[in-house]
Structure formats: structure tokens, C-alpha cells
Amino acid sequence: MPVNWKPHAAALADRVTPTGSRWHSPVAALARHLFVPRWWAGDDGWALRAGADDEEGWLAAAYADDSLVTRVGAAHADQARPGDRPAGRPTSSATLPSLLVRMFQHARLGDGHTLLDVGTGSGYGTGLACLRLGERQVSSVDVDPYLTEAAGQRLDQAGLRPQLHTLDASGELPGHYDRIVATVGIRPVPTSWLTALKPGGRLVTTIAGTTLVVTADKQDDGTARGRVEWDRAGFMHARHSTDYHALPDGLIEAARTEKGEFVTVSRYPVVDVDQAWDLSSMLGIEVPGIVYGYEEEAEQRTAWLAHPNGSWARAASQADGPPVVHQSGPRHLWDVLDDIRSYWLRHGELPVRGAHVLITPDGRTRLARGTWRATL
Structure with missing residues (x-):
């Protein structure tokens, strides 16, 4: 018996697009459940969910405005067996629809524009772009051959046949485009992206390790200029191989339990960095590659930071007492965090959101706001 998905897609379109949006029809017309037949649920470790086992739960998950993790480490849900419990970080997902729509809106897509979608993933976002622009106008790339193969099959089921390419998007790209939209985090912007972007074209991406959305328009001199938007978005880092590089063995356990080489009392309360988006974004700019965690038990609050170095x-x-801080290694990470918090108190805000952006053909991304500067 066919799955009755259309009312669910229509309700999703009503939730994630404003009245009169040209994205309403694509969201309402695309069967999202086709792109996520199986996924990993992470309530208590990673557990496999299969849509065929529970059609009602499948439709509820697929047409919620949520991201569904499809790959953890090197383990794709499509290839998993019941009882598998993968360990590691999520490496691919079906992004929440409202975020896809917002990223495409930042791109200011117009009829006739050609689009490069960086990060094919499940293929759902690629499908939305096809329904908006036409399949011949859309190309998509992903580093993972299984993802592009599976996405191609599912797009074909939906009657869509864009150009899909398996490649590392930090290298040479397969054409020239009016718009490039990345649903993976990058740092810095690859030089190949400016080469592939047509003059007057627009780039939309996020900076890896932050929630910062960058929009930039290509200039006649080959640079791209724009801004860090006031919007927020979080995407997985762009991968260059099967999985992300692991942190040194034992580093997270050391951060959580060991006595530090340098012990102080902080002047600021313990903070859950993951939930403090502007703070985590500034920290991600200052110390790229940082990983953090947070735990609460009764009246004890604990936060930790770790870095690949x-x-x-x-x-x-x-309770509300001053935190004791333990630190080890070549850089005192909590001191960096506290310096950012001091800047916030002195200036009333952090400078990174709303900053001007200059992307140069030699691979540098420069951010500036007031007297603050950063180069990626």
C-alpha cells in the first residue's frame, strides 16, 4: 500500500516557509521520507531506526522540522544491522528543512540561475533546489561515493536527475555557477569556489566550528565581498575522507577527569559553550578545531574543552560558587574563553556576527567589524 505522505509534506511546507514563499511548493511536493529510509537516533547512544518497521513513526520523523542523522563515523544507517551501536561523531544527515530553505533564501536564487549544492548528503536539499530551479540548473557534490549514489537513486525515484559528482569540494569543481550554497562547514573558503563562481555570483556557506553564515558576492577583481549574517546555522564540517580525524587518545577523558598542570579559579560562571552560540562562534574563530562538553549533576556544573594539539x-x-579550572597542554583554552567573555562585557556584544567579509583568490577569508580583525 503506498505511503500517504502528501498531507505531511504540505503541513511541513506550511511550518517552514513564510506565506507566499516560492519554496512552499518544493517542500510540499517532495517526499522527504524517500531520502531517509533509515537513520540513527541518539537519545542514549546511537540506535538504528528503520522506516519500514514503523510507518507512522517514519512519517512523523521525516516530516518534522528536524535533522536526521544518517551516518555516524563511517557507519551509514542504510548499511547497518539491527543492534549496531556506532561510536563517533555524526558525519552525514538530512538537514532540517527550515535551515535548507533559509540557506537557499540567503543565496537569492532566481529563475535561470545555476546552482552548485556542496554537500549532497541525503539528497533532499538537492531535490528542493531542483524543484525550484529545474534539474538541469542544479549540480551537487559530496566526498562520499555511497552518498552520491544513494542520493541519485532517491532523486530518480522522485523524478529528478540533477548532476551529481563524487569529489572533495576543496579541490577543483566541475563547472561554473551563479550560486554556490554549502551545507557543510568550511574554513577557509577553498580557492576553487571563487574560481567556479561566476562574476556577480553569490556564495553562501558556514564557517566550520561556528554557527556563522557567510554570504559573499563575487567582484570583477576576483574577490568576493559580503558579511556574516545575523542568522545562525550549524553544519557538520566538510570531510576530506571517510571520517573526521580523531582527537589524541585519552584527551577527552583527561579533560573530564584529570588534575591539570595549571589550576586557577575563574571570574565567570561555568557555561555550556554548545548552547552559547555567539560565544562558541568566537571561540571557534580563535581556536579552530576545539571540542567541548557540558554536564550537570545535582548542584555541580562541569564544562570541558579539548583541542587536537x-x-x-x-x-x-x-551551585553558584566560582568555578575551579584545570588546564593542560600548549594553550590554556579556558583563558581564551574568559578573554572572549571579558571582551563581551566591555563592549556589550561580540564582533563576529555582522562582520564584513573579504574572500581573496589566494585562499584567505578576512573578517572585520570596527577595530576587530580575524583572518582564516
Whole structure:
């Protein structure tokens, strides 16, 4: 018996697009459940969910405005067996529809524009772009051959046949485009993206390790100029191989439990960095590659930071008392965090959101706001 998905897609379109939006029809017309037949649920470790086992739950998950994780480490849900419990970080997902729509809206897509979609993933976002622009106007790339193959099959089921390419998007790209929209985080913008972007074309991406959305228009001199939008978005980092590079063995356990080489008392409360988006974005600019965590138990709050160079920090406090901070490694990560918080108090805000952006053909991305500067 066919799955009755159309009322669910129509309700999703009503939720994630404003009245009169040209994205309403694509969202309402695309069967999202086709692109996520199986996924990983992460309530208590990663557990496999299969749509065929529970059609009602499948439709509820697929047509919610949520991201569905489809790959953890090197383990894709499509290829998993019941009982598999993969470990590691999510490496691919079907992005929440409202975020896809917002990224495409930032691109200011117009009839006749050609689009490069960086990060094919499940293929759902590629499908939305096809329904908006026409399949001949859309190309999509992903580093993972299984993802592009599976996405191609599912797009074909939906009657859509865009150009799909398996390649590392930091290298040479297969054409020239009016718009490039990335649903993976990058740092810095690859030089090949400016080469592939037509003069007057627009780039929309996020900076890896932050929630910063960058929009930039290509100039006649080959640079791209724009801004960090006031919007926020979080995407997985662009991969260059099967999985992300692992942190040094034992580093997270050390951050969570060991006594540091340098022990102080912080002047600021313990903070859950993951939920403090502007703070985490500034930290991601200052210390790229940082990983963080947060735990609460009764009246104890603990936050930790770790970096691939071997640095780690942990701050813990009881109730509202001052946190004791343990730090080790070549860089004192909690000191960097506290310096950012001091800047915030002195200036009333952090400078990174709303910053001007200059992307140069030699691979540098420069951010500036007031007297603040950063180069990626």
C-alpha cells in the first residue's frame, strides 16, 4: 500500500516557509521520507531506526522540522544491522528543512540561475533546489561515493536527475555557477569556489566550528565581498575522507577527569559553550578545531574543552560558587574563553556576527567589524 505522505509534506511546507514563499511548493511536493529510509537516533547512544518497521513513526520523523542523522563515523544507517551501536561523531544527515530553505533564501536564487549544492548528503536539499530551479540548473557534490549514489537513486525515484559528482569540494569543481550554497562547514573558503563562481555570483556557506553564515558576492577583481549574517546555522564540517580525524587518545577523558598542570579559579560562571552560540562562534574563530562538553549533576556544573594539539581545560563549580579550572597542554583554552567573555562585557556584544567579509583568490577569508580583525 503506498505511503500517504502528501498531507505531511504540505503541513511541513506550511511550518517552514513564510506565506507566499516560492519554496512552499518544493517542500510540499517532495517526499522527504524517500531520502531517509533509515537513520540513527541518539537519545542514549546511537540506535538504528528503520522506516519500514514503523510507518507512522517514519512519517512523523521525516516530516518534522528536524535533522536526521544518517551516518555516524563511517557507519551509514542504510548499511547497518539491527543492534549496531556506532561510536563517533555524526558525519552525514538530512538537514532540517527550515535551515535548507533559509540557506537557499540567503543565496537569492532566481529563475535561470545555476546552482552548485556542496554537500549532497541525503539528497533532499538537492531535490528542493531542483524543484525550484529545474534539474538541469542544479549540480551537487559530496566526498562520499555511497552518498552520491544513494542520493541519485532517491532523486530518480522522485523524478529528478540533477548532476551529481563524487569529489572533495576543496579541490577543483566541475563547472561554473551563479550560486554556490554549502551545507557543510568550511574554513577557509577553498580557492576553487571563487574560481567556479561566476562574476556577480553569490556564495553562501558556514564557517566550520561556528554557527556563522557567510554570504559573499563575487567582484570583477576576483574577490568576493559580503558579511556574516545575523542568522545562525550549524553544519557538520566538510570531510576530506571517510571520517573526521580523531582527537589524541585519552584527551577527552583527561579533560573530564584529570588534575591539570595549571589550576586557577575563574571570574565567570561555568557555561555550556554548545548552547552559547555567539560565544562558541568566537571561540571557534580563535581556536579552530576545539571540542567541548557540558554536564550537570545535582548542584555541580562541569564544562570541558579539548583541542587536537593536546590542550584541554575543565571548569567545575558547586551551585553558584566560582568555578575551579584545570588546564593542560600548549594553550590554556579556558583563558581564551574568559578573554572572549571579558571582551563581551566591555563592549556589550561580540564582533563576529555582522562582520564584513573579504574572500581573496589566494585562499584567505578576512573578517572585520570596527577595530576587530580575524583572518582564516
